[in-house]
Amino acid sequence: MPSLSQESRRGLTLISPTLIYALVMLAAPLAMVVMFSFWSQNYLDLDKTFTLANYRETWTQPIFQVLMWRSLRISLVVTAATVILAFPIAYYLSFHVKSRKALWLFLITVPFWTSYLLRVFLWKVILGYNGVLNSSLMELGIIKAPLTFILYNANAVVLTLAHAWAPFAILPIFVALEKIDRALLEAAEDLGDGPFRRFWRITLPLAMPGVIASTLIVLIPTVGDYITPKLVGGTDGLMVANMIQIQFGKANNAPLGAALAVSSMLVVAAISLGIFLAGKKFGGKVK
Amino acid sequence: MRAIGRFLSARWLAVYAVAYMIFLYAPVILLPLFAFNDATIVAFPLAGFTTKWFGLLWTIEALHGAVRNSAIVAISTAVISTLLGACAARAAQSYRFPLKRGIVGFIMLPLVLPEIIVAVALLVMLVQLGLSLSLWTVIAGHVLICTPFSIAILSSAFAGLDDSLEEASFDLGESRWGTFRRVTLPLIMPGVVSSLLITFTISLDEFIIAFFLTGTDVTLPVYIWSQLRFPTKLPSVMALGTILLALSVCLLIVAEWFRRRAARRQGLESSSTRGLV
Amino acid sequence: MDDANHQPIIEIRDVVKSFGSVKALKGINADIREGEFFSLLGPSGCGKTTLLRLIAGFEQTTSGTIAIAGQSMKDIPANKRPTNMVFQSYAIFPHLNVAENVGYGLVRKKISKADMTAEVEKALSMVDLAGYGQRAAHELSGGQRQRVALARALVMRPKVILLDEPLSALDKKLRDQMQQELRSLQKSLGITFILVTHDQEEALIMSDRIAVIFDGQIAQLASPEELYRRPVSRKIASFIGVMNFLEAEATGATDTHFTIRVPALGEVEIARRDAPAGLQAGQINVVGVRPEMFTIVSDGTGSFARTATGTVISTDYYGDMTYYSVALPGAADPVTISMRNTAGRSIARDGSEVTVGWGADSIVLLE
Numbered sequence: 001m002p003s004l005s006q007e008s009r010r011g012l013t014l015i016s017p018t019l020i021y022a023l024v025m026l027a028a029p030l031a032m033v034v035m036f037s038f039w040s041q042n043y044l045d046l047d048k049t050f051t052l053a054n055y056r057e058t059w060t061q062p063i064f065q066v067l068m069w070r071s072l073r074i075s076l077v078v079t080a081a082t083v084i085l086a087f088p089i090a091y092y093l094s095f096h097v098k099s100r101k102a103l104w105l106f107l108i109t110v111p112f113w114t115s116y117l118l119r120v121f122l123w124k125v126i127l128g129y130n131g132v133l134n135s136s137l138m139e140l141g142i143i144k145a146p147l148t149f150i151l152y153n154a155n156a157v158v159l160t161l162a163h164a165w166a167p168f169a170i171l172p173i174f175v176a177l178e179k180i181d182r183a184l185l186e187a188a189e190d191l192g193d194g195p196f197r198r199f200w201r202i203t204l205p206l207a208m209p210g211v212i213a214s215t216l217i218v219l220i221p222t223v224g225d226y227i228t229p230k231l232v233g234g235t236d237g238l239m240v241a242n243m244i245q246i247q248f249g250k251a252n253n254a255p256l257g258a259a260l261a262v263s264s265m266l267v268v269a270a271i272s273l274g275i276f277l278a279g280k281k282f283g284g285k286v287k
Numbered sequence: 288m289r290a291i292g293r294f295l296s297a298r299w300l301a302v303y304a305v306a307y308m309i310f311l312y313a314p315v316i317l318l319p320l321f322a323f324n325d326a327t328i329v330a331f332p333l334a335g336f337t338t339k340w341f342g343l344l345w346t347i348e349a350l351h352g353a354v355r356n357s358a359i360v361a362i363s364t365a366v367i368s369t370l371l372g373a374c375a376a377r378a379a380q381s382y383r384f385p386l387k388r389g390i391v392g393f394i395m396l397p398l399v400l401p402e403i404i405v406a407v408a409l410l411v412m413l414v415q416l417g418l419s420l421s422l423w424t425v426i427a428g429h430v431l432i433c434t435p436f437s438i439a440i441l442s443s444a445f446a447g448l449d450d451s452l453e454e455a456s457f458d459l460g461e462s463r464w465g466t467f468r469r470v471t472l473p474l475i476m477p478g479v480v481s482s483l484l485i486t487f488t489i490s491l492d493e494f495i496i497a498f499f500l501t502g503t504d505v506t507l508p509v510y511i512w513s514q515l516r517f518p519t520k521l522p523s524v525m526a527l528g529t530i531l532l533a534l535s536v537c538l539l540i541v542a543e544w545f546r547r548r549a550a551r552r553q554g555l556e557s558s559s560t561r562g563l564v
Numbered sequence: 565m566d567d568a569n570h571q572p573i574i575e576i577r578d579v580v581k582s583f584g585s586v587k588a589l590k591g592i593n594a595d596i597r598e599g600e601f602f603s604l605l606g607p608s609g610c611g612k613t614t615l616l617r618l619i620a621g622f623e624q625t626t627s628g629t630i631a632i633a634g635q636s637m638k639d640i641p642a643n644k645r646p647t648n649m650v651f652q653s654y655a656i657f658p659h660l661n662v663a664e665n666v667g668y669g670l671v672r673k674k675i676s677k678a679d680m681t682a683e684v685e686k687a688l689s690m691v692d693l694a695g696y697g698q699r700a701a702h703e704l705s706g707g708q709r710q711r712v713a714l715a716r717a718l719v720m721r722p723k724v725i726l727l728d729e730p731l732s733a734l735d736k737k738l739r740d741q742m743q744q745e746l747r748s749l750q751k752s753l754g755i756t757f758i759l760v761t762h763d764q765e766e767a768l769i770m771s772d773r774i775a776v777i778f779d780g781q782i783a784q785l786a787s788p789e790e791l792y793r794r795p796v797s798r799k800i801a802s803f804i805g806v807m808n809f810l811e812a813e814a815t816g817a818t819d820t821h822f823t824i825r826v827p828a829l830g831e832v833e834i835a836r837r838d839a840p841a842g843l844q845a846g847q848i849n850v851v852g853v854r855p856e857m858f859t860i861v862s863d864g865t866g867s868f869a870r871t872a873t874g875t876v877i878s879t880d881y882y883g884d885m886t887y888y889s890v891a892l893p894g895a896a897d898p899v900t901i902s903m904r905n906t907a908g909r910s911i912a913r914d915g916s917e918v919t920v921g922w923g924a925d926s927i928v929l930l931e
Binding site for chain 2: 008010011014018021088091107119130216217220223231241258261268
């Protein structure tokens with residue numbers, strides 16, 4: 001098979017610069033983080049003897065447990081909210097918008113291209129004590145005193161993140177819906193399904209790959225989000241990423257930070273795999 | 288059941304879509320509002336129109352440095368990640384080779400990796416290697432996260448390329464390089480431009496990696512982060528944000544225009560999702 | 565046509581091509597003569613396109629050799645071969661106009677700008693597209709794209725032009741017209757054309773010779789007439805046109821003739837040279853008869869020495885023709901008979917008794 005191996009060689013040669021870059025800049029650093037997590041910090045020096053102490057600390061210290069659990073809870077809520085809110089939009093775009101699809105998609109992505117930092121900060125302006133929301137509501141006479149439960153807590157983090165990741169949730173679902181052959185829906189109707197049964201039996205299972213993709217695309221990065229908790233989360237909105245940053249920064253305990261990073265990656269990977277398999281099972285019935 | 292049937296009806300969905308767009312645009316609309324608002328406090332009610340916050344931007348030396356740094360980082364990132372992305376996209380589109388799925392998946396990994404992990408991992412390695420942090424370390428990190436976007440865009444550009452066009456060129460006596468120059472490149476050019484613009488925009492906006500990996504030279508988002516702590520600086524930050532927003536939207540429109548021209552050139556219908564996903 | 569007058573322009577020897585574990589071509593041998601219109605005919609997936617791409621140089625042979633104009637093509641890439649291809653999709657460069665498309669390959673030949681323009685214009689007028697040079701690629705219709713693709717190949721003055729199903733994207737009327745044009749262009753230029761097609765009618769109309777390819781092997785290589793009249797196997801006979809298959813056995817054999825007994829038709833003698841090469845008497849169990857070789861005789865026996873009486877089972881009316889399905893005593897299945905209609909009328913109805921006549925030379929021995 002000389003031609004096949006020649007083709008393979010060409011392909012591998014072509015992809016090698018990118019692959020080498022990813023190996024050096026991603027695989028090696030990640031491996032180093034894993035290595036770090038088994039070492040310990042001795043004031044200014046690293047003690048390179050193998051230890052599981054960092055993991056023990058990560059998994060037993062209440063503060064880490066609380067943060068990890070909160071991060072997961074927040075990102076799961078964010079993900080669920082984002083995907084559920086996104087689905088009708090994607091559905092509307094795919095099934096009801098006829099000629100201006102590209103314009104709608106463009107409009108959906110525009111807010112995403114404003115500085116992430118400023119977007120989060122502007123939510124702070126909206127939700128703040130003297131913020132846009134409170135002042136408007138007071139102006140309208142709906143409330144007497146400013147609402148305080150909307151900023152500097154987990155709610156604010158959820159709202160802000162759901163906003164930030166909206167386009168990432170909409171696009172994969174939209175693509176999956178676009179791929180559905182409309183004749184299938186007509187066939188289902190022809191065979192006696194009403195709109196609801198048709199949606200449940202045809203549209204949703206066929207859109208499942210898109211739903212899974214958007215779930216994972218939103219879930220994974222939100223667990224590690226740093227800016228949002230810091231700006232709008234207050235003390236009870238802090239997440240694991242903030243702790244990782246503290247360990248690498250002020251606390252000067254890189255090995256503990258590494259153990260935290262590795263642990264949270266493993267937890268997220270496990271959850272993602274679970275979601276992926278569950279989605280495959282649900283969508284797999286129809287293929 | 289009937290309720291859901293109605294819920295899926297076009298009119299309710301349209302109402303929902305409009306509400307959703309208001310939610311999406313709520314913070315974005317505030318940006319220009321406060322940028323032109325004649326008050327030091329960023330809050331309602333608005334106090335009157337002014338352009339002084341924009342004027343103020345011209346006087347801040349640190350900001351100019353940050354703009355220059357961001358430009359260097361964003362341009363280098365755009366060029367390098369588009370080159371790397373083009374190689375990978377071409378290999379993935381036109382060649383079969385062992386472990387292809389695994390290799391491509393690994394290169395695309397930064398797309399789903401929390402940025403803090405990427406940032407921390409790179410920081411750990413750079414410190415261990417004893418390299419000092421600089422704009423180059425920021426570029427290295429940005430190239431890593433931008434390359435997958437470039438691959439996504441260029442893959443659809445290469446996928447739209449009919450294999451027989453390159454074969455025809457080769458058949459008509461042209462060399463491999465000549466074929467690339469005379470057929471492949473002109474046809475994927477819009478994709479290349481689109482990739483350059485998108486990766487430029489991502490790099491320009493990226494904060495976490497820049498925050499971790501930057502040395503004494505800060506990029507624009509890192510500069511903005513440092514300013515957010517000072518309430519008196521906020522209006523000028525809003526002005527800066529407005530300029531950045533306008534710039535991003537312009538770049539996006541240009542990128543989209545190039546993408547559609549690519550689709551037209553290749554004789555495809557300009558499908559609304561290509562390149563975006 | 566006399567074979568000796570034609571030098572082979574392409575010599576294909578024992579060509580094998582594998583893709584991984586799949587053998588696309590299993591040992592192809594053929595000589596293609598200079599100036600002939602040669603077709604590779606077969607069902608999709610038979611390997612005909614692979615063979616064309618091997619000749620063009622887009623694929624490398626796994627084993628075996630291909631020589632063009634006496635020179636081995638081993639390790640010679642597509643851009644150095646004296647062949648040019650008209651692609652199935654036409655592969656018109658979408659970013660170039662018609663003249664730039666046609667002149668694409670000339671750019672590398674060091675000729676003056678004026679010469680180039682003249683060459684392009686000449687090629688365009690050959691395909692009836694004079695004056696279309698400035699048209700953009702996307703403004704062309706399917707037929708025009710096909711002509712541009714042809715002009716782009718012609719302008720290179722190749723020894724051989726390769727056509728990969730060039731007419732399959734066109735509608736029936738345009739296809740018929742392009743078949744005529746391609747054929748007459750090829751005759752007037754005298755360039756060797758190799759056409760890949762799955763359409764047996766197209767191959768019969770256009771070709772000087774046809775190689776029928778089944779499953780990676782040449783099943784028969786012959787002129788259209790020979791292929792139609794003397795297909796060597798049952799598979800080829802049913803791939804090209806319609807053929808009745810009748811049980812038969814050899815009752816005798818001499819050095820020059822077989823004596824064949826066909827239960828439905830009686831005994832006939834068939835010359836060995838009209839039989840597939842190497843056929844042994846013991847292997848004979850089926851003969852073929854084309855539908856038009858039978859005639860339904862309206863009165864008496866007509867001019868036919870051989871007749872049989874049968875019953876019309878069904879008729880299919882096609883306007884100019886009618887196909888009759890006739891049960892003959894001794895034949896397992898009814899035979900199909902096609903007759904030209906006189907004044908648009910069929911000559912027999914369902915259920916009527918008819919006399920069927922045939923000539924001795926209408927019976928074909930099959931492998």
